[in-house]
Amino acid sequence: MHIKKQRLLTPGPTPLLPRALHAMMASDIHHRTQDFQRLYRQVLADLKEVYATTNEVLPLVSSGSGAMEAAVSNLFRRGDKVIVCSAGKFGERWAAIAKAFWLDPVVLEAPYGDVVTPDRVAAALKANPDARGVFVQASETSTGAAHDVRAMAEAIRTTDAIFVIDAITGLGTMPLDIDGWGLDVVIGGSQKAFMIPPGLAFLSVSPKAWERAKTSDLPHFYFDLKKELKSAQSGESSWTPAVSLIISLGEALKYIKELGMDKLIENAQLLAAAARAAVTGIGLDLFCPHSPAASVTAVKAPKGMDSGVIVKGFRNHFGMIIANGQGTMKGQIFRIAHLGYFDFADLFSVIGALEIILNANDFPVKYGTGVAAAQNIYAGAALAREAVGA
Numbered sequence: 001m002h003i004k005k006q007r008l009l010t011p012g013p014t015p016l017l018p019r020a021l022h023a024m025m026a027s028d029i030h031h032r033t034q035d036f037q038r039l040y041r042q043v044l045a046d047l048k049e050v051y052a053t054t055n056e057v058l059p060l061v062s063s064g065s066g067a068m069e070a071a072v073s074n075l076f077r078r079g080d081k082v083i084v085c086s087a088g089k090f091g092e093r094w095a096a097i098a099k100a101f102w103l104d105p106v107v108l109e110a111p112y113g114d115v116v117t118p119d120r121v122a123a124a125l126k127a128n129p130d131a132r133g134v135f136v137q138a139s140e141t142s143t144g145a146a147h148d149v150r151a152m153a154e155a156i157r158t159t160d161a162i163f164v165i166d167a168i169t170g171l172g173t174m175p176l177d178i179d180g181w182g183l184d185v186v187i188g189g190s191q192k193a194f195m196i197p198p199g200l201a202f203l204s205v206s207p208k209a210w211e212r213a214k215t216s217d218l219p220h221f222y223f224d225l226k227k228e229l230k231s232a233q234s235g236e237s238s239w240t241p242a243v244s245l246i247i248s249l250g251e252a253l254k255y256i257k258e259l260g261m262d263k264l265i266e267n268a269q270l271l272a273a274a275a276r277a278a279v280t281g282i283g284l285d286l287f288c289p290h291s292p293a294a295s296v297t298a299v300k301a302p303k304g305m306d307s308g309v310i311v312k313g314f315r316n317h318f319g320m321i322i323a324n325g326q327g328t329m330k331g332q333i334f335r336i337a338h339l340g341y342f343d344f345a346d347l348f349s350v351i352g353a354l355e356i357i358l359n360a361n362d363f364p365v366k367y368g369t370g371v372a373a374a375q376n377i378y379a380g381a382a383l384a385r386e387a388v389g390a
């Protein structure tokens with residue numbers, strides 16, 4: 001037998017930053033003490049710095065979907081018309097949450113693997129001047145597609161609508177100039193590029209969005225953004241926070257600040273470019289070739305092969321946990337993640353393993369073809385010469 005290290009390589013949860021993981025051991029502090037307040041204030045300030053915005057950024061104790069729900073239940077009124085860009089499973093989630101809270105969504109759908117273009121958003125706003133909000137995924141993790149948030153913001157800014165962005169895998173993988181572009185609500189999640197376990201969500205809220213909180217009539221209790229803001233201003237959270245995760249987040253934010261958010265983004269983008277070069281070099285097709293995200297690369301399984309065979313091959317032979325497709329994409333694609341604490345050593349091994357798995361399943365690949373494509377990208381990149389250790 002041989003050793004198989006377990007490696008978590010999915011686009012959420014992502015690999016954990018060791019120092020952030022170790023910091024969780026010091027969770028024996030009470031959340032209504034000065035010790036915690038000091039930590040929480042620092043985390044709030046660092047979140048704001050990493051988000052690079054003057055808007056308030058609030059953490060919530062939930063997975064990312066909790067912050068999606070909070071944005072809907074705190075900033076809208078019953079019956080509000082909203083525009084939902086839906087290009088995958090997470091876009092569908094926006095439409096489902098909007099309906100659950102009695103909003104009236106106009107859904108702009110794009111086929112899986114494609115994106116909703118900014119001109120469709122502009123046209124929908126013209127056709128629906130009463131629209132009170134626009135919802136989108138910056139990065140649609142289920143298909144590996146990236147939306148042009150900047151151009152969408154341009155069309156939304158001058159209207160009454162607020163722009164609500166699920167950037168749960170967009171943060172740390174693509175530039176998001178929240179203040180410059182006018183992004184009203186930007187949502188993040190701890191288990192993505194923030195490199196810590198699941199359980200925290202974040203959202204930045206613009207002054208235009210806070211105005212909406214004043215008139216919202218939708219039911220909410222636990223996710224009360226106004227209450228949460230007031231608590232944050234006194235260095236506390238409204239309810240008992242996930243202390244261990246807040247401590248962990250503190251360490252991760254320190255690391256991200258040392259590295260630089262721009263470098264974290266560049267890291268994901270470079271890995272994504274190398275992954276695309278590698279898989280296409282092997283002869284596989286990208287699921288979203290036109291507007292690929294840097295968070296995750298979705299790859300079509302070869303004709304006649306279930307992608308589950310590849311996912312299983314990774315797990316059984318190499319202990320690598322790789323994401324299959326979601327919903328109807330299950331069996332069709334597999335997804336290689338790049339967001340957060342991923343490096344080229346991870347990618348080289350993923351591609352090397354992939355070549356072995358494909359060969360074992362009657363899809364001949366000359367060993368080293370994909371790995372060489374990734375190596376070439378690494379060798380040509382300036383980033384390679386300034387890697388920052390954790």
Ligand SMILES: *Cc1c(COP(=O)(O)O)cnc(C)c1O
Binds near residue numbers: 169
């Ligand atoms: C992970 C993810 C979410 C949140 O899912 P949770 O399971 O609630 O954390 C939402 N949107 C996108 C695009 C994601 O990748």
